[in-house]
Amino acid sequence: MTKAEKVGNTVHIQLPLELTISWLQEKYKNGELTPREVISAIVQRAADDAEMNIWITPPSMALIQPYLEALAGVYPADAPLWGIPFAIKDNIDLAGVPTTAGCAEYAYTPAEHAGVVERLIAAGAIPVGKTNLDQFATGLVGARSPYGDAHNALRPELISGGSSSGSAVAVARGQAAFSLGTDTAGSGRVPAALNRLVGYKPSLGAWPTKGVVPACASLDCVTVFAHSLEDTLAVDGVVRGLHEDDPWSRSVSRGASRLPHTLLLPEGPLGFYGPYAAEYEAAWERIVEQLKGINLPIAYVDITMFSQAAAILYEGPWVAERWAALGGFIEANPGIAYPVTEQILRSGSAADYDAASVFHAMHKLQHIKLEARKLLQGAVLVMPTCGGAWTREQVLADPIATNREMGRYTNHCNLLDLCGVAVPAGDAAPRTPFGITLFGVAEEESLICGAAELILEGAASEAASASEGASVTADAGASAAGAQATTLIAVCGLHMRGYPLEKQMLGCGARFIREDETAAKYSLVKLPTTPAKPGLVKRAQGGAAIALEVWEMPLEAFGGFTAAIPAPLGIGRVELRDGSEVPGFVCEAYAAAGAEDVTALGGWRQVVPLAAE
Secondary structure: OOOEEEEOOEEEEOOOOOOOHHHHHHHHHOOOOOHHHHHHHHHHHHHHOHHHOOEEEOOOHHHHHHHHHHHOOOOHHHOOOOOOEEEEEOOEOEOOEOEOOOOHHHOEOOOOOOHHHHHHHHOOOEEEEEEOOOHHHOOOOOOOOOOOOOEOOOOOOEEOOOOOHHHHHHHHOOOOOEEEEEEOOOOOOHHHHHOOOEEEEOOOOOOOOOOEOOOOOOOOEEEEEEOOHHHHHHHHHHHOOOOOOOOOOOOOOOOOOOOOOEEEEEOOOOOOOOOOHHHHHHHHHHHHHHHHOOOOOEEEEOOHHHHHHHHHHHHOOOHHHHHHHHHHHHHHOOOOOOHHHHHHHHHOOOOOOOHHHHHHHHHHHHHHHHHHHHHHOOEEEEEEOOOOOOEHHHHHHOHHHHHHHHOOOOOHHHHOOEEEEEEEEEEEEOOEEEEEEEEEEHHHHHHHHHHHHHHHHHHHHHHHHHHHOOOOEOOOOOOOOOOOOEEEEEEOOOOOOOOOOHHHHHHOOOEEEEEEEEOOOEEEEEEOOOOOEEEEEEOOOOOEOOEEEEEEEEHHHHHHHHHOOOOOEEEEEEEEOOOOEEEEEEEOHHHHOOOEEOHHHOOHHHHOOHHHO
């Protein structure tokens, strides 16, 4: 059952941090949860995260009430997304709610929903609010908004990615099951990678862009963020299709998922950037090795043509298309726009970008398109989604160069009429996700879906295999005769670094390996002991991801260490976020029943900060 707690006269439902369509549908079907309860929890979560700058129009019961009431007359069986909460990037129209595109002076209140929003609401989905973005969807960093730079969902000091910053963070922070973004140069993919999500970018025109503030209308796509490929394709199944009132709309079917004949990888070393460049490079090398192990042929290709296409977007006359859409507003309101945004938009009015330059660029691009189609026919290209990440402070100090680097592996996509899906691929560093993007030609979206499914299944299988041997490991550098048998152990409280019982770990010869977190299946309680201790309890339904540390301990010390642990704590199998299991501290259920539930805080360091010890 979904857990609820009463504070005063208000009942608060504890939802898992990762909201998925299938989980919500199961709860609704079994009568364990109602859409109103879900929305109430989301409103509270949004208020709790207000300082993260996720929303421009945040979730509120007043905003969402009409959509809840409308569900009463709809049978769930007739509405494939019945009761599923979703967020909307604030350059996409929601009737009756201002569309700001990240600029209050530009705002207008539409009378109609955007085409994609209209289809989602008709399918029973519930819009919960309008999310923050890089102003006028101009940027890939999430730090170009007068409403504040959106914080990364996992590490607040890092950028969230843009321009669909708030949309990604809203999903990652459990304030929507999925969200709508837009993508011109990578805005539906970069935030997915930086917040450990799946980002699906359909082929140009496959989803209507009616009711979307244009960045480059000929290249703009509406996109979706979710926790799984399955959820993104569920949304695709509702919103895809020709829209008779959209001049950019076209009929592009996705079809059933199928495998490409080849996976294409960039030949030669790739460039990485930012403070985690080395970690990103290592993560890419790791995923390349994993790809070699799946059942698909690998071929290495020269990606120069993709870089040439990407250069056309911001270093050629296509930037003038942004000026064509927004130049009138900028000229009439000088100094109103975010400074770096206005600088970029005004660059589109340069005298160099005359009609002849546009046609020269179009003709060059057409030749590159032809070569790209020949290369990708029946195949899928795999590249890093991002080559690195930056802190928010670093981006604010150098907004142009950092943003340019973030588009290194993304900008070519829409110019070449490609589809793309960004998927998580492990972490480059603790709580610093790494992701890859799979590219295909417009008519072959089924191939990127089939390849993504295979890669994600392979990653899950590898994690499961690793868990089988995770309990006993050996130092790879030692000889077989001299290697010391060890075991991994997950600690979530007083045995972590800096806390009083760290000395017990060190006394047993244990060494710290990494920061990690559980799968989103656990509750954390604060036991009424002196000092207070954490209790980690795995739940049959729901739960959240709880931060912990993974250590390595000699087996010869492990038995005595375990025997000394006082009830109600003990050592059991703890499931980590990647699906692997390691020995770790758990709590007996009887003790948790009377303890303070602190799951929402996400980890013991937030419950009892070191300064309080």
